[in-house]
Amino acid sequence: xxxxxxxxxxxxxxxxxxxxxxxxxxxxxxxxxxxxxxxxxxxxxxxxxxxxxxxxxxxxxxxxxxxxxxxxxxxxxxxxxxxxxxxxxxxxxxxxxxxxxxxxxxxxxxxxxxxxxxxxxxxxxxxxxxxxxxxxxxxxxxxxxxxxxxxxxxxxxxxxxxxxxxxxxxxxxxxxxxxxxxxxxxxxxxxxxxxxxxxxxxxxxxxxxxxxxxxxxxxxxxxxxxxxxxxxxxxxxxxxxxxxxxxxxxxxxxxxxxxxxxxxxxxxxxxxxxxxxxxxxxxxxxxxxxxxxxxxxxxxxxxxxxxxxxxxxxxxxxxxxxxxxxxxxxxxxxxxxxxxxxxxxxxxxxxxxxxxxxxxxxxxxxxxxxxxxxxxxxxxxxxxxxxxxxxxxxxxxxxxxxxxxxxxxxxxxxxxxxxxxxxxxxxxxxxxxxxxxxxxxxxxxxxxxxxxxxxxxxxxxxxxxxxxxxxxxxxxxxxxxxxxxxxxxxxxxxxxxxxxxxxxxxxxxxxxxxxxxxxxxxxxxxxxxxxxxxxxxx
Amino acid sequence: xxxxxxxxxxxxxxxxxxxxxxxxxxxxxxxxxxxxxxxxxxxxxxxxxxxxxxxxxxxxxxxxxxxxxxxxxxxxxxxxxxxxxxxxxxxxxxxxxxxxxxxxxxxxxxxxxxxxxxxxxxxxxxxxxxxxxxxxxxxxxxxxxxxxxxxxxxxxxxxxxxxxxxxxxxxxxxxxxxxxxxxxxxxxxxxxxxxxxxxxxxxxxxxxxxxxxxxxxxxxxxxxxxxxxxxxxxxxxxxxxxxxxxxxxxxxxxxxxxxxxxxxxxxxxxxxxxxxxxxxxxxxxxxxxxxxxxxxxxxxxxxxxxxxxxxxxxxxxxxxxxxxxxxxxxxxxxxxxxxxxxxxxxxxxxxxxxxxxx
Numbered sequence: 084x085x086x087x088x089x090x091x092x093x094x095x096x097x098x099x100x101x102x103x104x105x106x107x108x109x110x111x112x113x114x115x116x117x118x119x120x121x122x123x124x125x126x127x128x129x130x131x132x133x134x135x136x137x138x139x140x141x142x143x144x145x146x147x148x149x150x151x152x153x154x155x156x157x158x159x160x161x162x163x164x165x166x167x168x169x170x171x172x173x174x175x176x177x178x179x180x181x182x183x184x185x186x187x188x189x190x191x192x193x194x195x196x197x198x199x200x201x202x203x204x205x206x207x208x209x210x211x212x213x214x215x216x217x218x219x220x221x222x223x224x225x226x227x228x229x230x231x232x233x234x235x236x237x238x239x240x241x242x243x244x245x246x247x248x249x250x251x252x253x254x255x256x257x258x259x260x261x262x263x264x265x266x267x268x269x270x271x272x273x274x275x276x277x278x279x280x281x282x283x284x285x286x287x288x289x290x291x292x293x294x295x296x297x298x299x300x301x302x303x304x305x306x307x308x309x310x311x312x313x314x315x316x317x318x319x320x321x322x323x324x325x326x327x328x329x330x331x332x333x334x335x336x337x338x339x340x341x342x343x344x345x346x347x348x349x350x351x352x353x354x355x356x357x358x359x360x361x362x363x364x365x366x367x368x369x370x371x372x373x374x375x376x377x378x379x380x381x382x383x384x385x386x387x388x389x390x391x392x393x394x395x396x397x398x399x400x401x402x403x404x405x406x407x408x409x410x411x412x413x414x415x416x417x418x419x420x421x422x423x424x425x426x427x428x429x430x431x432x433x434x435x436x437x438x439x440x441x442x443x444x445x446x447x448x449x450x451x452x453x454x455x456x457x458x459x460x461x462x463x464x465x466x467x468x469x470x471x472x473x474x475x476x477x478x479x480x481x482x483x484x485x486x487x488x489x490x491x492x493x494x495x496x497x498x499x500x501x502x503x504x505x506x507x508x509x510x511x512x513x514x515x516x517x518x519x520x521x522x523x524x525x526x527x528x529x530x531x532x533x534x535x536x537x538x539x540x541x542x543x544x545x546x547x548x549x550x551x552x553x554x555x556x557x558x559x560x561x562x563x564x565x566x567x568x569x570x571x572x573x574x575x576x577x578x579x580x581x582x583x584x585x586x587x588x589x590x591x592x593x594x595x596x597x598x599x600x601x602x603x604x605x606x607x608x609x610x611x612x613x614x615x616x617x618x619x620x621x
Numbered sequence: 622x623x624x625x626x627x628x629x630x631x632x633x634x635x636x637x638x639x640x641x642x643x644x645x646x647x648x649x650x651x652x653x654x655x656x657x658x659x660x661x662x663x664x665x666x667x668x669x670x671x672x673x674x675x676x677x678x679x680x681x682x683x684x685x686x687x688x689x690x691x692x693x694x695x696x697x698x699x700x701x702x703x704x705x706x707x708x709x710x711x712x713x714x715x716x717x718x719x720x721x722x723x724x725x726x727x728x729x730x731x732x733x734x735x736x737x738x739x740x741x742x743x744x745x746x747x748x749x750x751x752x753x754x755x756x757x758x759x760x761x762x763x764x765x766x767x768x769x770x771x772x773x774x775x776x777x778x779x780x781x782x783x784x785x786x787x788x789x790x791x792x793x794x795x796x797x798x799x800x801x802x803x804x805x806x807x808x809x810x811x812x813x814x815x816x817x818x819x820x821x822x823x824x825x826x827x828x829x830x831x832x833x834x835x836x837x838x839x840x841x842x843x844x845x846x847x848x849x850x851x852x853x854x855x856x857x858x859x860x861x862x863x864x865x866x867x868x869x870x871x872x873x874x875x876x877x878x879x880x881x882x883x884x885x886x887x888x889x890x891x892x893x894x895x896x897x898x899x900x901x902x903x904x905x906x907x908x909x910x911x912x913x914x915x916x917x918x919x920x921x922x923x924x925x926x927x928x929x930x931x932x933x934x935x936x937x938x939x940x941x942x943x944x945x946x947x948x949x950x951x952x953x954x955x956x957x958x959x960x961x962x963x964x965x966x967x968x969x970x971x972x973x974x975x976x977x978x979x
Binding site: 263271272284286374377384444448450453454601602604 | 676679680681682776777780783784850851853854861862940941942943944945946947948949
């Protein structure tokens with residue numbers, strides 16, 4: 084890292100460094116684009132994890148988290164502006180496709196305009212929203228509950244910088260004037276939630292898709308700023324509800340590491356088993372719903388059978404089938420149910436036969452193969468530039484499993500394979516998940532017989548205050564890398580809690596993957612990316 | 622074997638004894654219409670129950686079991702629900718065509734009932750181009766679907782209707798050609814004649830290889846004709862919400878729903894007619910006593926039983942396979958089924974000419 088710091092300092096003398104967490108390079112806005120390009124091309128930090136918008140009151144800005152896909156090291160760029168009236172930064176949307184979407188999110192919440200971003204609309208909030216909610220001086224009374232329908236616009240803004248340094252706002256159309264635009268969603272059986280695809284079609288062929296998000300945006304990041312740390316945990320169940328354990332694990336881990344809390348080995352093991360059980364349940368549901376999207380309704384019931392078994396196990400220990408609220412800071416809510424080990428072993432015993440059955444019923448079918456092979460092909464480069472992590476990214480040959488790249492908890496001790504395939508089509512995404520079920524079962528089998536005795540709850544201060552600082556941690560959710568950016572000002576509430584969902588990039592990539600394909604392929608591609616709408620909308 | 626023409630002749634004679642012939646024929650037409658409507662409704666209700674039970678069995682469920690013994694009254698309850706539901710009228714639609722479409726669909730399946738061989742002597746009309754008539758009227762249905770999609774003024778219905786148009790027009794060809802193959806073997810287009818020809822042996826056995834090929838193609842094309850999975854693109858639930866009937870409500874939707882099941886019965890019925898002898902019992906040449914026992918089973922049961930068994934296969938398709946994509950559907954028809962069918966037709970002609978059939 085010292086070497087990288089030197090090279091950056093050599094190239095950009097105005098850069099300042101902060102090494103308290105991930106190496107953070109602070110750079111003036113004018114050099115932001117050049118630094119980002121330098122990091123991407125010269126130092127191989129080619130994966131944009133997220134853009135965290137920030138309001139430090141005296142200045143506003145963004146933190147860009149970059150990761151190298153070869154050695155998995157991370158670096159952050161920090162760019163700020165002191166102008167609160169018209170905050171502007173330069174866009175890096177031309178370097179990473181996903182940056183365009185991330186910048187729209189920052190614009191939506193902080194009002195920072197990105198010069199050069201071709202599509203500077205709000206991302207989640209309605210078009211008539213007043214003010215920017217994550218700014219510290221935001222006044223919620225500006226936005227009473229609307230009584231009228233949301234206004235729609237076919238236009239988008241871009242901010243172009245002319246050679247004399249003047250920034251001009253220009254208008255552009257989202258679709259061509261005579262496009263036949265079909266609304267797929269927000270109420271649609273195959274969008275897996277309230278997501279809306281404005282789809283321009285030419286007969287059966289898709290020309291362009293405008294992904295319209297935000298129907299289930301609850302402002303979790305904003306709400307968390309007013310809550311204490313233990314309270315913020317409860318939202319982790321309510322984003323990707325299938326990865327509830329994994330997300331809980333992620334936030335607990337971040338807070339524990341920030342507060343310096345040690346958790347017992349027993350807790351670690353329980354958490355990992357729960358994570359992997361969630362993964363099996365989630366992938367089973369994926370197989371079922373995906374097959375249903377393709378019209379094979381019967382498969383859903385076969386996969387739900389396994390999922391039910393897992394939910395019963397969860398029910399016994401956590402007291403709920405969903406929204407478990409199981410992990411706490413420093414431990415877990417209650418000890419394992421006496422039947423837990425027996426039930427899990429029963430599950431592991433029936434799993435291989437079930438997987439074989441799915442294969443027999445579905446994977447080998449000629450219609451299935453016609454529908455899935457070669458459909459929605461995503462190259463490794465595409466997956467990286469769109470930041471599509473998780474099983475979808477791994478199906479494109481990108482080894483991005485956080486459990487391997489940034490091992491946490493007890494994962495380094497465990498013996499499991501990172502499933503990577505190279506076809507990048509819907510079939511590969513399907514198969515990766517099938518294989519991951521086997522790998523998860525392998526992990527559970529290693530742990531289930533030796534769950535150590537110990538405390539299930541470490542001693543944690545009643546009123547938990549974190550030291551001043553910021554932390555960025557990731558865990559592997561069921562659908563990809565789930566990140567938490569936590570900034571503390573030393574009080575009982577987080578100053579900023581940014582959640583990095585894996586589903587947002589997946590949904591954003593749909594437009595790219597479906598162009599020129601058929602309407603039916605949109606369903607296949609959307610299904611195979613397996614996004615969860617509450618996760619992307621937060 | 623009981624011949625129903627004795628019964629029909631007796632009714633005819635009875636009516637003639639106290640009314641002029643024109644009135645007798647009119648009365649008979651009305652009576653037949655009423656009987657047909659009843660059979661139509663009962664069959665549809667049976668099929669709804671049947672499909673739900675079969676599908677439940679495939680999916681490790683029980684299916685309807687709350688209303689009546691074994692859930693038998695469930696479809697009646699559904700029908701009443703459908704009947705009392707509101708017909709929602711939409712703005713900006715072509716009101717006349719919108720209302721006409723479901724009737725066209727139901728009319729097509731109703732007309733096809735006229736030529737099905739229900740039993741020995743139990744056929745509404747038996748004329749020399751029966752099977753041709755059947756193909757002609759069953760293609761009226763697509764008109765209703767196109768109108769429904771067009772007049773709803775909705776993008777999903779329009780795409781559904783266009784898909785359905787492309788699909789139905791294509792698969793009509795395969796149905797026609799495989800029917801033609803069997804007509805070739807039968808030597809007649811009269812439905813009664815075709816059944817009569819299978820007196821000794823069903824066509825699926827006597828026509829051996831080409832008949833089996835024709836049967837498989839007919840089954841595939843028939844499934845596509847009825848818009849059922851895996852060919853349910855016009856109403857692909859996960860793509861077009863409900864396709865061409867998205868905007869319909871109440872009994873108008875009910876008509877599409879009924880027609881779908883009745884078309885399933887018609888397709889299976891025609892398959893039974895062409896390949897499995899219609900109402901003709903299973904006869905094996907030489908096995909006299911066996912043939913005699915088979916004759917004791919009433920012909921109506923033979924026909925409906927065969928149709929229900931063939932429907933089971935089609936239902937089985939639906940609950941096993943994922944849906945095809947529109948371009949796959951069209952290439953399946955034009956690149957595979959059609960050439961195979963044409964070759965098969967020539968093969969059948971050769972077999973008939975040289976007398977190679979049984």
